[in-house]
Amino acid sequence: MTSSAMTSGTKNSKGRMPQAFRRVGVAAVAVTLLAGVAAPGVATAADTEVGRDRPELQEAMQAFVDSGSTGVQLRVHDQRGEWAGSAGVRKLGEAAKPPTNGRFRVGSVTKTFTATVVLQLVAEGTLGLDSTVAGYLPQFGLDRRITVRMLLQHTSGVFNHTGDFDADGKYVPGVLWRDKEWVNYRFHTYEPEELVRLALSKPAKFEPGTNWSYSNTNYVLARLLIEKVTGHSYAEEMQRRILRPLGLSGTVAPTTQSEIPGPHAHAYYRYEEAGQQKTVDVSRQNPSWISSGGDMISTTQDLHKFFSALQGGRLLPAALLAEMRTPHPKSGDYRYGLGLFVQDLSCGVTVLQHNGGVQGYGTLMYSTPDGSKTLTASVNYVDDVPMSVAGTFPKNVQRLIDVEFCGGQPMD
Template structure:
């Protein structure tokens, strides 16, 4: 996550390292007119320290936040801030939101389930399954999931000097003007393939949405079903994730908070409500919709070993040495909090135009923290409240 998106930044959901963007990339959310359920009071044990931690994000510039904590004391749910600009109501604690790059953990899980079924080889060439793209045969399924394929990110890349090489319009006024455009996954992949690779397959790490759009197409080809059907069959149905939507839509059904995007136009800062937009720009890489409750159920089940056999869960949790501080495995990051906290933390999240998703969990699945934040019309300073929240939840304060 960054401070308020700057004109050059992409809005297409990049995975942050504890919310520090590697190369920015996601999209924001969508509003369905109708009644919005009121924010509920904090559930479970009384935890004034948690409400204070949530409020700290609002004090840091976010418009609103909803958070769910599940641990040995039970479940705590709370919210702070406002549901939308000009209103006083809090964000709904059962509200839906765009997952952004947290989508990748779901996609990686389905791919690994197909590996467990013997339908995909983790170290097999992707070209064997998707010959129509004429991919370098050295690119394996594993490389897609761990971002080591070298494939150019269709939403743009950082150059060596720190400047940005634009991909498809994914930031600033350019994105705002076309935010309802529909992209086909194949179109996104072919755009990425039209650019030079960042490095030879397996010879580096570069976070790229192209990898996960290809992973979605891989799932659909091998399973013979749409991504929505296969996700429902393998994850949403068994876990009863009734409020999770895949692929995402222009509108978010049910209760939700609005998100806003701040950008420059002709040298002036402008703010636009980006709750409604078309998320097809990040197919398979950042287009799902969910809730904190469904995210908790999914991440807890994943870490408890309910979705993958032990050997594949271990592969998922193995950080690639080239991924640096992001410590990226196969669809999630792994962080050792050190002796002081005595735990390892698994996570994925996304900073996006309008929205932020948060998904943290311990390896045993017994403690999860899931949340959504919304941007308003001001810059945000998120580092201190995020660090304090992590210490409070995972290091005992």
């Protein structure tokens, strides 16, 4: 991931790649794998837990591998039941394919979990959705017009601490997240307050509520809100409210934990040093630089359980779920509500989604509004600064969504 996450893995309704994906997305999928990898390492090896009768899904996974991704794990739940498969390799230089329910870094999918906890607190009356954030977190001197709702829908105007563009189109860097400097610094611990203060040291993007701009800092502030009003850590509240009740045993909110516990596919980062290309395994990293905007680890099965439960009305009252699904007008074609995107496919189907990414991992999470059909996936790859084949990633995601939600019908 660059500065945030793969916020929208497919093109929007007008066929453009969302700005958030271009700037802060995970689409840095390398054209080729690490030099010298044996041939078996790049061959697709699809497997299913429920049956081997979904060749269209196997072919869609293969497309990612053919485009340079090292591996894919995919899970769908639909009218035909559950299907899970994997393709490619779990680790460069080895032939073993990714586990079909291995763990991975989910990036900005974390935002949907975070938003759900905040909305549960709203449902309980502990937080006010339209209350000023400064009233809860006075230590930052926030603009008193910024509300809890604005954090969740990215309309606060707060600068993105992972880097953003100013009004003149000039890139303003934030915390380290790429290149050799990040690789060498990837186990550093950032405190959430440190990230917020970094963001607030930059000019606001716009006056609160007047525009829309994807900012990871909004969700760091949401984390601090959760901790302030509950008196418990973000990870404790996530466990108590979502992970434990839903039995999401493969999901963790690591905050500073560098290891990925359990079986997992590996992620890589490539950079140049002294004129030579170096590729480093970055599966282990301290994700505190992104905090609650993207630090969680999960599995395709757990993401299915979570998103199906959320869309099925098991985690939020109907009124707040409706708020979550209502896009802010200023989000335009991105159609962002409170912690998720609303996407109208050209075949007439509406899906809810939030994708995500951290260096070398891309995550997909889609559902129909009733939660009866879900698609969750992880793509692992070799990341790099130029995002080598960024154009192929949304195309492959679009094909996958086309197959599962549109029955193979063409999408614009």
